[in-house]
Amino acid sequence: MTGKTGAASGALYLHIFVLAIVIASELIGIQRLPIGIGTVIFLPILYAFALGIAFNPAIFKATGKFLSRDAVKLSGAMITVAIMPFIAKFGTTVGPQISQIIEAGPALVLQELGNLGTIIVAFPVAVFLLKMGREAVGATYSIDREPNIALIADKYGLNSPEGAGAMGVYATGTLIGTFVFAIMPPIVHGLGIFDVRALAMSCGVGSGSMLAACTGGLVAAVPDQKDIILALAAASNILTYATGLYVGMFVALPLTEWLYNKARPSERRTAA
Secondary structure, eight states: OHHHHHHHHHHHHHHHHHHHHHHHHHHHOOEEEEOSSSEEEEOHHHHHHHHHHHTOTTTSGGGGGTSOHHHHHHHHHHHHHHHHHHHHHHHHHHGGGHHHHHHTHHHHHHGGGGGGHHHHHHHHIIIIISOOOTHHHHHHSSOOOHHHHHHHHHHTOTTSHHHHHHHHHHHHIIIIIHHHHHHHHHHHHHHTOSOHHHHHHHTOSSOHHHHHHHHHHHHHHOGGGHHHHHHHHHHHHHHHHHHHHHHIIIIIHHHHHHHHHHHOHHHHHHHO
């Protein structure tokens, strides 16, 4: 009974902390910071994320008196549940904009190949600069969201070096990706290089929190294009979930394995 009571009180305190963070973030509201080439837009989700980190019991010891380790684990599990209504809302925006989505058809499908950019950019850094071992395979073959983690878990196991690399990127993406995805779209849009539809498609990387931050920043920058931004971002995110797993399974992961074996042939001979 004592354990159950403690877990219940921990969950109650967790909800109170979350509610307080949400209220504080909404009171701050959307803030804009002109930086010359564009405008950085700070959304309430950024403040909530920062406050959530600040009050993490591992960082701010005082909250450890109220939030137990089990409560912290519960908060991680609740992210998937809490994001579902948001994803459902995005799904309702696809139908009314279906004609424009079809018009963007080939670009929307082929944008999935952009996920291979993680290999081009991150693999050389991981292997040659950071001197990572096989962790580099799991860390660089994708942006390591849920479907990608599942693929690594099935092929190598999460206790493997590849699993450690994938989970490291997953955690880093969750912690930092939201900030990056909230700030980048308005800045890139301010450069005037890319069509707003292309930027909307780039928001759909298979992460609910990144999708929310990216579309929020883009809509704040181009409010008159809200419907098409939300529709294309949602369609892109759905396609990433639908096709991203296969691109990772048949293209990205084998390619990363091949590159790693070429970069570290001695390890391959040792393993053989």
